[in-house]
Amino acid sequence: MIDFSSIVTAVDCFLESAMPHQLAIVVKCILAAVCALVAYLSFAILMIYMERKVCASFQCRLGPTRVGKWGLLQVFSDVFKMIIKEIIEIKDSDRILYNLAPFLVVMSSIITFSCLPFARGLQVLDFNIGIFFIMAASSFGILGILLAGWSSSNKFSMIGAMRSGGQMISYELSMGLSILTLVVLSGTMQISEITEMQTKGWFIFRGHIPAVIAFIIYLIAGNAETNRAPFDLPEAESELTAGFHTEYSGMGFGFFYVAEFMNMFIIAGIATTIFLGGWAPLYIPGLEGFNHAMCYIPGSIWFIGKTLFIVWVLMWIRWTFPRLRIDQVLVLEWKFLVPIGLINLLIMTICVVMGWTF
Amino acid sequence: MKFEDTYIGTVFYTAKSLLTGLKVTLKEFFTRKVTEQYPENRKTLQISERHRARLVMPHDAEGNNRCIACGLCSMACPNGTISITTKSVTDEESGKSKKVLVEYSYDLGSCMFCQLCVNACPKNAIEFSNEFENAVFDRRKLVLRLNR
Ligand code: SF4
Numbered sequence: 001m002i003d004f005s006s007i008v009t010a011v012d013c014f015l016e017s018a019m020p021h022q023l024a025i026v027v028k029c030i031l032a033a034v035c036a037l038v039a040y041l042s043f044a045i046l047m048i049y050m051e052r053k054v055c056a057s058f059q060c061r062l063g064p065t066r067v068g069k070w071g072l073l074q075v076f077s078d079v080f081k082m083i084i085k086e087i088i089e090i091k092d093s094d095r096i097l098y099n100l101a102p103f104l105v106v107m108s109s110i111i112t113f114s115c116l117p118f119a120r121g122l123q124v125l126d127f128n129i130g131i132f133f134i135m136a137a138s139s140f141g142i143l144g145i146l147l148a149g150w151s152s153s154n155k156f157s158m159i160g161a162m163r164s165g166g167q168m169i170s171y172e173l174s175m176g177l178s179i180l181t182l183v184v185l186s187g188t189m190q191i192s193e194i195t196e197m198q199t200k201g202w203f204i205f206r207g208h209i210p211a212v213i214a215f216i217i218y219l220i221a222g223n224a225e226t227n228r229a230p231f232d233l234p235e236a237e238s239e240l241t242a243g244f245h246t247e248y249s250g251m252g253f254g255f256f257y258v259a260e261f262m263n264m265f266i267i268a269g270i271a272t273t274i275f276l277g278g279w280a281p282l283y284i285p286g287l288e289g290f291n292h293a294m295c296y297i298p299g300s301i302w303f304i305g306k307t308l309f310i311v312w313v314l315m316w317i318r319w320t321f322p323r324l325r326i327d328q329v330l331v332l333e334w335k336f337l338v339p340i341g342l343i344n345l346l347i348m349t350i351c352v353v354m355g356w357t358f
Numbered sequence: 359m360k361f362e363d364t365y366i367g368t369v370f371y372t373a374k375s376l377l378t379g380l381k382v383t384l385k386e387f388f389t390r391k392v393t394e395q396y397p398e399n400r401k402t403l404q405i406s407e408r409h410r411a412r413l414v415m416p417h418d419a420e421g422n423n424r425c426i427a428c429g430l431c432s433m434a435c436p437n438g439t440i441s442i443t444t445k446s447v448t449d450e451e452s453g454k455s456k457k458v459l460v461e462y463s464y465d466l467g468s469c470m471f472c473q474l475c476v477n478a479c480p481k482n483a484i485e486f487s488n489e490f491e492n493a494v495f496d497r498r499k500l501v502l503r504l505n506r
């Protein structure tokens with residue numbers, strides 16, 4: 001299997017030898033940022049195209065077919081349209097916060113994105129509290145959404161932002177609980193180490209029942225985190241026009257849109273990393289030939305494949321269920337997911353202490 | 359209290375009903391798609407018999423139509439789409455005078471395809487056809503003469 005850390009080390013050595021240490025660090029930061037941004041945008045485009053095709057399939061349609069072969073250029077033309085649109089200055093809006101909000105949302109999702117391990121050694125940020133950092137970084141996206149609603153001086157935006165705040169902060173909790181369950185199983189918070197451990201069996205199999213329950217809770221909470229149906233009440237278009245981004249046009253809206261799609265990818269990516277083994281190939285103990293064959297598929301393909309599968313599952317859920325009411329959303333979280341998550345955490349701890357995991 | 363109403367019961371009941379929903383959409387995901395790709399599929403295009411695309415007046419082999427110029431269709435039309443020009447012809451045998459159709463004018467541009475005219479006609483002299491490619495570059499071309 002290719003180890004990307006050797007390539008990274010090679011680049012690192014080259015930069016260190018070619019220029020002074022300080023400059024090398026700056027250049028490395030810029031390189032990493034550019035790579036992360038390019039990957040982010042390419043995945044955003046892939047994601048939007050996939051959403052349109054999958055959504056069409058679930059509704060028995062074909063989706064975009066006219067712009068380019070199989071509608072492949074549709075997303076590019078949409079983005080181009082978005083870029084050339086005017087960004088309208090809203091009367092009575094809080095200029096600074098209004099312009100800052102989309103960047104906060106995108107920034108939080110890019111930081112979280114750069115923590116995803118695409119292959120062995122292929123991740124921008126990796127340190128001993130990785131999972132913790134992901135949770136912290138992803139939750140300040142809420143701040144952007146609240147600010148967007150607050151600053152655009154529009155009651156719909158305001159209600160949307162408040163709903164979104166209530167919903168996202170609540171669901172953060174059960175997401176954290178389900179991640180914690182897996183941290184109990186793995187015994188570490190470092191993302192690279194978590195994945196490394198799963199080369200000997202994915203956690204969803206090794207942690208059996210509690211891991212599966214945590215996985216389901218994680219998917220539900222993750223869906224709510226990304227503000228997508230059936231939890232899309234922050235932007236319930238039938239009630240609130242577009243919720244917190246009603247007043248945004250052009251790229252301001254574009255950022256929210258891209259961030260929403262990428263958050264879905266990130267949620268799926270984290271699910272892949274902690275439950276489905278990240279870039280680790282499928283490992284079945286006892287079948288050495290099979291395991292060996294699986295290792296020939298590169299880790300990045302495994303990671304992206306598994307992530308896209310989870311994204312597909314999230315889209316499946318999104319295009320199946322109708323929107324919940326705000327009280328139902330909160331009841332689901334506080335009366336069901338949190339207690340079940342807590343009990344599940346307890347079960348997992350008992351399993352780990354008694355050595356009932358594989 | 360039924361099991362489904364208890365706290366634990368709701369969890370299972372909800373899971374079951376959600377899975378039912380997911381099953382339905384999953385089936386939909388793999389069925390053949392209904393989208394018709396119009397200009398490419400012109401050869402194989404299927405259009406319902408009852409589709410109302412354009413009013414026509416069928417003529418038999420000798421070029422006669424069944425219209426008796428009674429004007430009921432033009433009276434039934436809410437949009438004033440149909441206008442009929444008639445003349446009186448005296449029948450040579452009986453000596454009675456009789457109305458005959460000179461021109462049956464139908465303005466496709468103002469028709470809303472409600473079919474009231476077809477329903478009003480006592481002789482079934484008019485009907486809707488399936489030729490739906492009616493676009494032209496000039497409004498005047500939409501005013502059609504239906505009789506020959
Ligand atoms: S279909 Fe309706 S609108 Fe059209 S000609 Fe007949 S009566 Fe008039």
Ligand code: SF4
Nearest residue numbers: 425426428429431479
């Ligand atoms: S088409 Fe029918 S309703 Fe209209 S004038 Fe002729 S016979 Fe009468």
